Amino acid sequence: MSEMINGYDLDWTKSEDIVLCGASSYVQKYYFNEKFNLLPDEIKNELKIICVSFAEEAGGILTMEFDKSGNLKFCVRVDDGDFYFDEIESGLKISSYQRKKEELLSQLELFYRLVILGDSAE
Numbered sequence: 001m002s003e004m005i006n007g008y009d010l011d012w013t014k015s016e017d018i019v020l021c022g023a024s025s026y027v028q029k030y031y032f033n034e035k036f037n038l039l040p041d042e043i044k045n046e047l048k049i050i051c052v053s054f055a056e057e058a059g060g061i062l063t064m065e066f067d068k069s070g071n072l073k074f075c076v077r078v079d080d081g082d083f084y085f086d087e088i089e090s091g092l093k094i095s096s097y098q099r100k101k102e103e104l105l106s107q108l109e110l111f112y113r114l115v116i117l118g119d120s121a122e
Contacts, residue, residue, distance in 0.1 A: 017065035017066055017067050017068070017073070017075075018033070018035070018065060018066045018112075018116070019031070019033055019063050019064070019065050020032075020033055020036055020047065020063075020064045020065065020066060020072070020108070021033065021036075021047045021048070021051055021063070021064050022051055022061060022062060022063035022064065023048075023051035023052045023054065023055040023061070023062055024055060024060075024061045025055040025056065025058075025059045025060055025061070026060075026061065026079060026082075028055075030048055030051060030052055031063075032044060032047070032048070035116070038115065039108075039111070043104070043108075046101075046104060047064065050064075050097055050101070051063075051064065054090075054093050054094075054097075057089065057093065058076075058085065058086050058089045058090040058093050059078070059082060059084050059085040059086060059090075060076050060077060060078040060079070060082060060085045060090065061076065061077040061078070062074065062075070062076055063075045063077075066109075066112050066116075070109055070112045070113040070116075070117055070119070071109060072105055072108055072109050072112070074094045074097070074098075076090055076094070
């Protein structure tokens with residue numbers, strides 16, 4: 001899935017980290033990585049709500065990505081000419097998600113480490 005928006009390549013697969021999901025306010029699209037289809041639909045829907053509401057309210061592009069250690073990160077990208085992007089709103093929303101969805105996020109990290117990376121349950 002590669003699209004160019006004002007010179008920004010929206011190829012979700014080019015990240016060094018593994019993209020779980022993301023949404024773009026520029027093209028009004030949501031992306032979910034098919035590698036995570038084992039996740040229950042309820043969790044997939046929760047991720048979609050997080051990403052899409054972020055993109056609609058703060059603007060820009062939000063992706064949720066796993067680093068090589070299995071830590072889940074919120075990554076925000078913004079087009080240089082996007083004067084509507086609210087950096088403060090962006091930071092507040094991410095902090096709010098991290099607090100309110102702490103259990104979900106830690107369970108996703110555990111899932112990634114066990115299922116995708118094949119770590120032991122110790």
